[in-house]
Amino acid sequence: MPPPTPRAGTPTPALDSDGNPVITTSGLTKVYRSRGREVTALDGVDLHVREGEVYGVIGQSGAGKSSLIRCVNLLERPTSGTVTVAGQDLTALAGRGPRAGRELRQARSRIGMVFQHFNLLSTRTVQDNVELPLEILGTSGKERSRKALELLDLVGLADKAKSYPAQLSGGQKQRVGIARALAGDPKVLLSDEATSALDPETTRSILQLLRDLNRQLGLTVLLITHEMDVVKSICDSAALMEQGRIVESGTVSELLATPDSELAAALFPVDGEAEGEDSTVVDVTFQGEAATQPVISQLARTYNIDISILGAAIDTVGGLQVGRMRIELPGQYEDNVVPIGFLREQGLQIDVVGQERPALVQEGAK
């Protein structure tokens, strides 16, 4: 299979945001050089995260996800390309030396970040950890503790203010990490595998918290993960990274509407084996209210064909109701052009399974 070409996401009305890009990277490249060896971790990444959305970047280990998110607040200096956050070109603020100048530090203080391993100071209480960004901002002591307690309340840890991180569970530590990230009133929250050190149950509660914060505070969240379930449960948009490149991106509904989208297939798999040899297998995807039931039976009646349903599922992806059905039509693809056209006319998304992957069809048809 040839490498998929990047598909840029366009704003859709499905998302209630004004579509302003709040994080933009263009041509972002990062090459690590160590002892003569070069590793290209990012290879021309163009990312557009719109205001108020939860954007997930998914990819395998070593794909460059961490490099990407660390380049967004310039913890890692990009080799080339630009990063713009909330209208500010951070790469221009970075200066030449390895040290972050004043302006870049100020910009960073308006970008929250949560980490896989929480990175809480063990010698400070929970409250003092949350106060740390405010100390850096120079907020007065009284205001600091008011704000910290308010944030701890927001993440549901008001009663743990005086505890030390060592006395908390992983999920509680991450809540502290999130409260701390919010202390500077950021517009943007970056999350590098925030749930990867947590069990599935705790993962769900942390994701729910991020979702709530996204809704309540209008916070834009850029998160990276290697778990499809994370994308599935909270992301409005997603991008798939492979070897330092974004190979697919867009809103969840765009992705689901994209034929052959790897992300869509992974987000929402349907399977089912073709039964007959001489048949065409079609995946029908419908979103929202689109009703398939009358369509399928109408199809059967109109063209007088036997349709077998090989598999089907309904799920919620990124807050959207999505259904997928794999059906089998008798006859070769050529014989079914008209019925397939009919389905497309009904506003359903149709992927003919194996049309572009003949090898797979042969195997499936055996």
Added chain:
Amino acid sequence: MTWSQMQPLLSQACWDTLYMVGWSTLIAVVGGLPLGVLLVLTDRGGLLQNVVANKVIGQIVNVARSMPFIILMVALMNFTRSITGTTIGREAAIVPLAIGAIPFFARLVETAVREVDGGLVEAVQSMGGNTWTVVRKVLVPESLPSLISSTTTTIVALIGYSAMAGTVGAGGLGDIAIRYGYQRFETDLMWITVAILAVVISVIQFAGDFAARSLHRRGGRSGPAPKLRLLKAGVSSPAADVSKVA
């Protein structure tokens, strides 16, 4: 020698030793702490990466550390005189003691600071903190238990060196041991000196360990508890069966 004769000698000697060790520890900490932190910061990949500075500081520290104390004392004689106006007595002994202890302590600081999790540094950077913030809010507080242990080690080493300083008339317990124990065969007095030294060292070591441990217990680990990482925790989707509908 009777106890009433020994007692004023011993209490004066104890006082002199504590005086020398106290001041030189203070100076060693004040000088060695920044030096040790600087060794970490200027190292490759550090926040103030500067390979040349790192090599130079490292080399000076190494040479100063490996210098035998007796030689350091003699070599620094002119320097000592220019500071204290004399080369004998306890004030004069503080100068070589402190200068010998600074690189010793700096290396211990370096080791302690290196132990601090880089993720914490990154967290503070992501909040907009600068290098000084990182030092003040992360490197020093997070390595405090180790720094306290390092101070204890330094104090104990300085007690040993201060006994040598006694041989050049700095007073203190080492001086007593040499003058009375060695030159006048007052073995009783010498053994009492040894006992006092043993007690002093034990008390300091105990106090230092206790302080380091209680700080450590309060803080504890900040990393995640080692959890079983479920590989591809594929939570199966609550897939409703649509085929019935069709």
